[in-house]
Amino acid sequence: MAALQSFGLDVVTPQPAVELGTDEYAALRDGMARRLNCKGAVLYGCNEAGVVVRMWRQRSHAYAMERAAQEAIVTHRLCGVALRSRLAGKLAGLPEEVRRCLGDWEAERLDYLVRFAAWLHVTGRQTARTDLGGLQDLRRRWITLQSQFTQCVAADAHVRSQVMHYEPSGDDAVTSDPDAVVCVGPQGCGKSTFSRTLYALLRQAGLSPCLINQDEAGGRRQFLDAIRRAQRGGHTHLIIDKMNLGEAARDDYADLGLRALTVVWSHPDGTDALVDICFDRVRRRGPAHRTFKTDRREGRRVRQRLLDCATRCRPPTEGPLIEVSVADDTAAIARRVWAELSAIGLTDIPEIQTLDMAAALGVANACESFLCRFPRHVEYAAIQIASPERVLELVPPEMLDGKKVQKAFHVTTLYLGRDACKDPVLLQQLVGLLGESIELTLTSVASDPKGTAIAVRNEGEFPCENVHPHITIANAPGVPPVYSNELLDDSHADDPCRTVVSLPAGTRITGTFVFR
Known part of the structure; x- marks a missing residue:
């Protein structure tokens, strides 16, 4: 101990051994779970000869709450009532045995941290416009800033009063940006399978995730535009499936203000072992990837590219991070990430x-099967109408004047365009229905000078992402078929140029589920 102290290192006073299952051990474990100033402890189990036969960790639940509070304050920029509500909700949702260990933390730290967060905003150290570098600086100076806060409010009554009553408003109010999960790793490490699995779990939980894959989103500009749309789209979570190998690749996110949890894939045996597994997966999956494939002739080139990517991989040094092994199964990785999102995310999850x-996992596997089945890009999924002449018979001729009639008719159920599928759950459902027939109920024909479309009833009869399932019949020159969505929207109900003709009850037509 003296030798360690001579280098200025902290040491722990040795404690007498305790026996498992005794009251002394229970007291030791309970005390560690309540500790405010450490992450936890590593316990060593010895036999009668003093040989270590087992090691295990005892975490501090208070430390976990402190970390959740730091993320709420720094990453999510919460303060005032929103912060207190977030932390109180977090406490209330914990199991009773964990909750009992947090009485000291709640009494000593909850009010203190709410006031500390207010002080950061009152003094301008943190605002809604604080960039990623500023947030990283707050995280690095977490302890120092608390010391400054304590001294400041003790010396300045005006600041103390401001801190006690502060609530954000205007530009300083908290935003509703989604919790982001950013994947980091080379091709074949399991990012896409994990991302789809996490997406499906969040959907099961009744939440609104968005999955963005740069491989199919297009170039850099299209990729960043997709992220911005997701931020504005009311989603609870944003999953970014991209290699993100170095700081330069992740700099694009700095200006977007993402609240990101980074998941990094590696291998405990080093880069070569990581590349071996990734290469084997890339080779075995064949066409189950739009942009990165291999065959026997290209094996050496692909392996070298994987090695280059793995060598360049540099995990971020700031912010929440989980490192997982490429050898871990997807379910285990998903559970670890879920636990971290539960601890630090803004959205409560079950x-x-x-x-x-x-x-x-079935959703993730179905997506990979889809890519094998359709190696060429699919633009949309649809219900193809079997008898187009019957559809035209339902439309008054005057509604077609001056318009170009579609050559074939269908109901779009999932539009992909140039993007990757953002809804793997819906894709799985539609793949399962491929080739099956369905009888559709048609309710009305809507028309204006720009277009004509038939509304299709969908009260759970078929999976569809479209709020207004329809058949586009015709459009004026220069008007795209997608205009039918606008034509059928309720906001156009009072448009004097819009005509709606109800179809007889029971008007039905047959279609087949297809991909185009």
Whole structure:
């Protein structure tokens, strides 16, 4: 101990051994779970000869709450009532045995941290416009800033009063950006399978995730535009499936203000072992990837590219991070990430034990099967109408004047365009229906000078992402078929140029589920 102290290192006073299952051990474990100033402890189990036969960790639940509070304050920029509500809700949702260990933390730290967060905003150290570098600086100076806060409010009554009553408003109000999960790793490490599994779990939980894959989103500009749309789209979570190998690749996110949890894939035996597994997966999956494939002739080139990517991989040094092994199964990785999102995310999520992991993995596997089945890009999924002449018979001729009639008719159920599928759950459902017939109920014909479309009833009869399922019949020159969505929207109900003709009850037509 003296030798360690001579170098200025902290040491722990040795404690007498305790026997497992005794009151002394229970007291030691309970005390560690309540500790405010450490992450936990590593316990060594010895036999009668003093030989260590087992090691295990005892975590501090207070430390976990402190970390959750730091993320709420720094990453999510919460303060005032929103912060107090977030932390109180977090406490209330914990199991009773954990909750009992947090009485000291709640009494000593909850009010203090709410005031500390207010002080950061009152003094301008943190605002809604604080960039990623500023947030990283707050995280690095977490302890120092608390010392400054304590001294400041003790010396300045005006600041103390401001801190006690502060609530954000205007530009300083908290935003509703989604919790982001950013994947980091080379091709074949399992990012896409994990991302789809996590997406499916979040959907099961009744949440609104968004999955963005740069491989199919297009170039850099299209990729960043997709992220911005997701931020504005009311989603609870944003999953970014991209290699993100170095700081330069992740700099794009700095200006977007993402609240990101980073998941990094590696291998405990080093880069070569990581590349071996990734290469084997890339080789075996064949066409189950749009942009990165290999065959026997290209094996050496692909392996070298994987090695280059793995060598360049540099995990971020700031912010929440989980490192997982490429050898871990997807379910285990999903559980670890779920636990971290539960601890630091802005959105409350249920216990993962209440969800169907097998079903979520099934969604991920179905997406890969889809890519094998359709190696060329698919633009949309649809219900193809079997008898187009019957459809035209339902439309008054005057509604077609001056318009170009479609050559074939269908109901779009999932539009992909140039993007990757953002809804793997819906894709799985539609793949399962491929080739099957369905009888559709047609309700009305809507028309204006720009277009004509038939509304299709959908009260759970078929899976569809479209709020207004329809058949586009005709459009004026220069008007795209997608205009039918606008034509059928309720906001156009009072448009004097819009005509709606109800079809007789029971008007039905047959279609087949297809991909185009």
